[in-house]
Amino acid sequence: MRIIGLTGGIASGKTSAAHLFEKLGAAVVDADQLAREVVQPGEEALAQIVASFGDKVLNPDGTLNRAALGEIVFADPSARRILEGITHPAIRKRAEEKLQRLREAGTGTAFYVAPLLFEAGITSRVHEVWVVYLDQETQLARLMARDGLSREAALSRIASQMPMEEKKKLGRIVIDNRGSRDELEAQVLKLWREEIADRTKG
Ligand SMILES: CC(C)(COP(=O)(O)OP(=O)(O)OC[C@H]1O[C@@H](n2cnc3c(N)ncnc32)[C@H](O)[C@@H]1O)[C@@H](O)C(=O)NCCC(=O)NCCS
Numbered sequence: 001m002r003i004i005g006l007t008g009g010i011a012s013g014k015t016s017a018a019h020l021f022e023k024l025g026a027a028v029v030d031a032d033q034l035a036r037e038v039v040q041p042g043e044e045a046l047a048q049i050v051a052s053f054g055d056k057v058l059n060p061d062g063t064l065n066r067a068a069l070g071e072i073v074f075a076d077p078s079a080r081r082i083l084e085g086i087t088h089p090a091i092r093k094r095a096e097e098k099l100q101r102l103r104e105a106g107t108g109t110a111f112y113v114a115p116l117l118f119e120a121g122i123t124s125r126v127h128e129v130w131v132v133y134l135d136q137e138t139q140l141a142r143l144m145a146r147d148g149l150s151r152e153a154a155l156s157r158i159a160s161q162m163p164m165e166e167k168k169k170l171g172r173i174v175i176d177n178r179g180s181r182d183e184l185e186a187q188v189l190k191l192w193r194e195e196i197a198d199r200t201k202g
């Protein structure tokens with residue numbers, strides 16, 4: 001099974017692009033979704049987070065208060081590394097399990113969508129990397145609009161990742177998401193035809 005790592009900066013449009021590929025029939029494993037699964041109540045990672053960061057990162061119902069934890073870790077790189085040390089091994093394990101199930105089901109190509117593919121050094125687990133690219137002003141505007149963040153909070157999230165211009169250089173394929181949603185869809189469709197469907201046929 002061929003695994004395409006789909007990455008890009010925060011709010012670059014990875015999830016949007018992945019949904020479009022999924023609509024065309026692609027198999028998708030999403031690291032952000034797995035990151036949510038591994039911190040559900042009862043999971044070991046949630047207990048470790050509370051042990052490291054305290055009860056203040058829990059909601060009254062015992063679920064993770066993502067906004068509270070986000071405020072801490074995006075303002076403090078050492079706190080972020082502690083959180084990653086807890087969550088990343090659990091995310092990787094789940095990703096391997098999901099990819100293995102897809103492999104066993106005879107899937108030809110699967111996308112592994114991960115914001116920190118380069119930062120977390122997991123490029124060796126995928127066969128090639130595609131990057132969803134955006135200029136920083138558009139990125140900032142979309143991030144602030146989607147998550148209701150202040151400019152300062154949005155900038156600190158962007159600063160916690162490898163700069164987008166660097167990521168762009170590392171992708172075999174770059175999907176340019178500076179334009180409209182229709183333009184994104186047109187690129188996805190072209191890539192689907194040229195890079196996935198036609199190859200499978202050939
Ligand atoms: C800090 C948390 C609780 C904030 O939750 P929130 O709901 O606000 O954001 P969400 O999880 O939807 O992530 C949104 C985006 O933030 C960026 N992001 C998330 N974690 C990190 C990180 N450790 N470093 C840099 N950027 C990150 C990614 O681009 C991601 O797509 C959450 O992001 C988290 O648990 N992060 C640690 C796990 C992780 O590294 N996830 C990234 C996928 S491997």
Ligand SMILES: Nc1ncnc2c1ncn2[C@@H]1O[C@H](COP(=O)(O)OP(=O)(O)OP(=O)(O)O)[C@@H](O)[C@H]1O
Binds near residue numbers: 011142143179
């Ligand atoms: N071409 C586009 N035009 C306008 N808005 C867009 C476009 N593509 C994506 N968006 C919007 O930008 C925001 C970020 O997109 P998306 O959630 O797909 O990014 P992401 O890379 O998955 O983000 P994250 O790393 O935070 O998970 C969303 O609100 C999405 O609806």
